[in-house]
Amino acid sequence: MSGLQRTCTARLTSWLLLLAAFAAIHHADATEPAVVEADLLVVGGTESGCAAAVQAARMGVQKIVLVNDIDWLGGQFSAEGLGAIDENRAHQYNGTVPIPRSGIFREVIDAIETKNAQLYGGIKRPGNTRVITTARPVVSESVFRNLLAPYEQSEQIQRYSRYRVSSAIVDGDNVRGVEFVATDAATKPNKLIVRARMTIDASDWGDVIKASGASWDCGIDAKAEWGEPSAPETNQPTTDLAPITYCMILVEQPQESLFPKPTTYDPRYFTGTWGWIDEEFAYTTRRLVDGKGFTEFDHADVLLINSPQIDYPLDSLPAGVLRELEQSEAGVSKKTLVAMTPAQREIVFEDAKRHTLRYYYHLQTNFPKFRRMALSDEFGTADQLPPKPYVRESLRLVARHIIREQEVDGFGGYPNYATTMFPDAVFSWQFEKDFHPTQRTWVSGDDNTGPWEATFRGNRRFGRGGTGRAVFPLRALVPERIQGLLGAQKNLGYTSIVGSSCRLHDQSIHAGQASGAVAAVSLRNHVAPAAIYLRPDQLAEIWEGLLEPAGGVPLAIWPFSDIDPNDEGFVAIQQLALRRLLGLGPTDTAFQPDQIATVSWTERVTDALIHAGYPVTQLGIDTTTTRRxxxxxxxxxLKSHPIPNPIRKNEWDADDDGILDSEDPLPFTQGTVSWQRSPEHDGIPPQLSAYPAKTVAINFSSAAGSVAEPFINDVGGKFSAKAGFGWRKDLSSNTRLRGTDLGPLRDGFVFTRTQDVWECEVDNGKWRAFVCLGDAGHEQSGQHLQIEDIVVAEDVATSLGVFHETMTDVDVTDGRLTLTLGTPAGGGNTTINWLIAVPVQ
Structure with missing residues (x-):
């Protein structure tokens, strides 16, 4: 028996034992509902639901009930077929992650890679493809089953499968439990009632949130709603959601295994927008097992097919689907998929399956390699497709705080920390703002009876720049009004844009784990989750539960890039960072634990301790002491010392900044931005009361750069008498715009890699020159600048989004103010952003 067969047999055995136990526990009369009492109810066997249940169990919650609508556990990893595991990523697929894998996600990945090694000759990552780790869905499912097993055996977690939400038990604004109905006639009893002190909604479509009366949203957010820089002007169409996808797992066969031609097949479904996808890309981009790429094992190739051709847009639907929906309920075809009933969603799902199978035939027809690729039978479904579609976007919870794009953008650029680092952080993440095509475009005009393609709407498209290293606030798990309920999976408090970057395998597990920890602390202290963000002692309990789990891997709540959860001192470093005791700046994303603790570094830590209200302690520094x-x-x-209570300046506005605590992302810090740049490094020109006559104000930019009056744009052109300024040689190809939100004076620049000279006609006499060097999008080093005969920058380095400003007085004797950038030998880029030159009276 192969390893995979053993996995399948073990899974089947566990299912049979579960069904036997279920039959023994419950009354034989299927019409009489089973009633269960619980401390915590988790709805959904997704990766988030499993993580929530396990985290709560580890933190001492004694009676946990997990209810799932199918048998399979693991969500994206398994039931949705996403065997190529997507995770935190800064800006490209390069085999690394910006934040070390941690928490229950790390446990799951380690278990998957251990099983892979057993199956594939010691190779942990057999896919040999773009993502780091791959796994067959059946393997991932067994990992989640094993994750829950110890807690099920001790009966701390009770699991019920094949039940979906029927209604929520609500008392006023309090959720007291959920009523479920069986998904098939074979499941007995056919009704299940779970009464619970707290409920977590980790379902695919936010079923409890909808049933509870909690406010929710979905689809496009208009710019006016949250002020997001890249949001569209309107929220139309309201049905525009991220597409669902029915993935395929294909297994190589010894001989051809051809799929019959679907009656609705038309090559035009697949040969337009995405016709560039060739055989090699289709075969390798999400391969799970590269059977020929390793000498350590001999195995059939196994592929995940999850390409844009089978993305199924939801903004509009084919005519046949519309007719069937309208037969179920008049007007339902105008609703979003989120608002439909499970039966109505199944109508849409069936058409999405048909579309995937059309593409399977298309692959075999056009690419010889696919003629031997058969659909895997590991799901046990009649059509051999996964039991669920890949759900990229559910409803969005209207939470105590809605996370916005401008809060998660990197402060000065994506490699930095996010602009707003919430004090109630419960996990960290980083990814691109990444929309799959959300628009259905009919190949034959407006004829919705024929072929269509999945296309992009506006700038809702792949990889639109990354977030910074962000943290997720507890408040985004908590409904705005309803008590006794928390969000998980993708039912979270963020905008559509933020949700496009926080929907991956690891992030969904982290959200569930965080929700489980919040529930545990809430139940332990008999306090509503909504109040915890203003209570440092209870927030600290959540951090302790996530950082020091019983028998698990610590979770990286603060997004350091270079501290692994298994490293010595990980917990201490995380705890100090979360309490803001390390004096960090926006670019200090690496802790550098083995660097010697310098005097300046320890002074920053001491200052942070004093500012936070902790007693000043002896740090015990000598010449060999490391930061770790x-x-x-x-x-x-400090760990036994009570957390100092922040000083509250106002009853409803703790920091007295005019933003009520209930709306303030930083309730104890002025404003909404976590970081401040010193004036000499912020790249903002000096605020002169009024520019005197003859002032020179130049914005060095590209031809596409915006004008910021009273500045005049220089775009690298040669000196001209008409303009009165310019370069001695044409540098128009040496201009850049970084596309940040820092404004035209900081976003663009002209640069030289060797040495170049810029001149401007001015009157002879004394001039005061203000100059800014730097790059909004990259680090730069070795920058040199001379104004007239005075060196004002020598071998200067600037971090991404951090600038070097200088001011000097010079004498002009030849009628031209002269700037010399760089050195003849080169070796680095000198980047100039702007110049202000003022005549000195």
Missing amino acids: DVAISLWNQ
């Missing part, structure tokens, strides 16, 4: 040593020692001194 200091962190461990400091945390050992």
